[in-house]
Amino acid sequence: MSSELDSLRQRIIELEAENAEVKAKYIKVMDENAEVKAENAKLRCALKEHEARFTRLEQRDKEKTNLIAKMDDDIKEIKQSSTNASSVENPNNVVRLGKLEKMAKPSNTSDSTFNSNVCKPICTETKSLEDKETDDFLNEEYRRKVSDEIRQRNKEKKIQRESTVPSDLSCVTETSLRNHDENESNTKTVNIVHDQEKISLEDSVQKMPERLNEDVSRIQA
Numbered sequence: 072m073s074s075e076l077d078s079l080r081q082r083i084i085e086l087e088a089e090n091a092e093v094k095a096k097y098i099k100v101m102d103e104n105a106e107v108k109a110e111n112a113k114l115r116c117a118l119k120e121h122e123a124r125f126t127r128l129e130q131r132d133k134e135k136t137n138l139i140a141k142m143d144d145d146i147k148e149i150k151q152s153s154t155n156a157s158s159v160e161n162p163n164n165v166v167r168l169g170k171l172e173k174m175a176k177p178s179n180t181s182d183s184t185f186n187s188n189v190c191k192p193i194c195t196e197t198k199s200l201e202d203k204e205t206d207d208f209l210n211e212e213y214r215r216k217v218s219d220e221i222r223q224r225n226k227e228k229k230i231q232r233e234s235t236v237p238s239d240l241s242c243v244t245e246t247s248l249r250n251h252d253e254n255e256s257n258t259k260t261v262n263i264v265h266d267q268e269k270i271s272l273e274d275s276v277q278k279m280p281e282r283l284n285e286d287v288s289r290i291q292a
Contacts, residue, residue: 135209139213
């Protein structure tokens, strides 16, 4: 009987030790679970920030694309107007150049409006370094494109101005050549008529003796 009690006591001690070990493992697992939950919360927060930033970049890129498309349309309209212009000194050229210069220097008002529209979804957040670099790059590309268009416009004006005098000279030369050809044609026609009259006269002179002989023969008969 005492041996059974001793074995039971020993079994209880072993079970209590196992229970303590299980509790320790449970506490450790709970701590690890808490760390995992905290990490998941950080990841969710970072994911939301990245999604918001991606949305801002998409919106900014869309607005920049629309701005560049509008600028391209304005440049095409200016080129079309310059092509249809009848003279280099057309006063409309001054207006178009002023428009180009205005496009090359965007106003602070438009920039502030654009920035305020972009920052509406994220009023409590500041611009990241990458966002500023993106803005600087797009603005630099915009200025470079407008500057190239202005230089191209000035080059076209110079070429058109230089080609005006040669075109006038070519018209004068063509008219002179045409008049010269007409004079030569008239001269050739007169010479041909004179030659024909000369030949006819020579034929008449050569045939005069024959006609005289015929008349003498007719009289004698």
